[in-house]
Amino acid sequence: DTGVSQNPRHKITKRGQNVTFRCDPISEHNRLYWYRQTLGQGPEFLTYFQNEAQLEKSRLLSDRFSAERPKGSFSTLEIQRTEQGDSAMYLCASSLPGLNTEAFFGQGTRLTVV
Amino acid sequence: AQTVTQSQPEMSVQEAETVTLSCTYDTSESNYYLFWYKQPPSRQMILVIRQEAYKQQNATENRFSVNFQKAAKSFSLKISDSQLGDTAMYFCAPVTGTYKYIFGTGTRLKVLA
Numbered sequence: 001d002t003g004v005s006q007n008p009r010h011k012i013t014k015r016g017q018n019v020t021f022r023c024d025p026i027s028e029h030n031r032l033y034w035y036r037q038t039l040g041q042g043p044e045f046l047t048y049f050q051n052e053a054q055l056e057k058s059r060l061l062s063d064r065f066s067a068e069r070p071k072g073s074f075s076t077l078e079i080q081r082t083e084q085g086d087s088a089m090y091l092c093a094s095s096l097p098g099l100n101t102e103a104f105f106g107q108g109t110r111l112t113v114v
Numbered sequence: 115a116q117t118v119t120q121s122q123p124e125m126s127v128q129e130a131e132t133v134t135l136s137c138t139y140d141t142s143e144s145n146y147y148l149f150w151y152k153q154p155p156s157r158q159m160i161l162v163i164r165q166e167a168y169k170q171q172n173a174t175e176n177r178f179s180v181n182f183q184k185a186a187k188s189f190s191l192k193i194s195d196s197q198l199g200d201t202a203m204y205f206c207a208p209v210t211g212t213y214k215y216i217f218g219t220g221t222r223l224k225v226l227a
Contacts, residue, residue, distance in 0.1 A: 004158075031213065033214065033215070035217075040220075041219055041220070042118075042120075042205050042217035042218050042219045042220045043159075043205070043215075043217045044217075045214050045215070045216065048213070048214055050213075055213075056212065056214065091159070093159075093215075099145070099146065099147045099209055099210075099211070099213070100147045100164060100166060102149075102161045102164070103159075103161075103215060105158045105159040105160070106158060107157070107158045108158070
């Protein structure tokens with residue numbers, strides 16, 4: 001297993017367009033997290049899944065954001081009608097169950113909205 | 115709601131010396147874990163060290179150790195014998211029963227040759 005994989009690595013889009021990112025977690029990990037990180041800041045929680053169930057979604061996340069994890073494997077994060085404020089690094093992480101388990105992060109998808 | 119404060123936005127240390135990064139957090143839960151993650155420039159986040167809130171003994175991983183003060187809700191990271199490869203952003207993150215990591219704003223550490 002090569003770890004958590006995110007695609008694409010970079011995305012440039014025009015304001016108003018929709019974008020979709022993909023995350024492939026480590027295969028035996030049933031938890032999957034999405035975070036957003038802007039320059040010089042810590043990762044901000046967006047949402048997380050346990051298997052295919054989306055257990056929590058940040059109140060900061062507008063209705064333009066949606067995430068899915070069909071069959072509890074890979075996950076997609078879609079942003080509709082992108083705005084310049086959506087420009088950020090989007091990080092995916094996965095982990096095994098338990099409070100003490102390590103989250104493994106992907107390299108992220110850098111979104112630039114022009 | 116959980117909050118995490120890392121009061122040192124940037125720090126620098128000479129190679130081979132020791133540096134301590136501070137972190138304070140706020141949670142109403144009694145059982146939780148605390149993590150330090152490292153994010154090297156243009157690379158992904160990796161775990162440095164973790165601590166269970168029920169354990170009084172401070173965790174140690176090679177050159178990395180923590181000073182966990184539960185009553186004060188303080189969780190500092192000490193890096194001994196600093197190496198150039200330690201240059202990175204460091205994030206503190208508690209994990210409680212909601213199972214999500216809440217990260218602080220980070221400390222940018224630069225190790226000087």
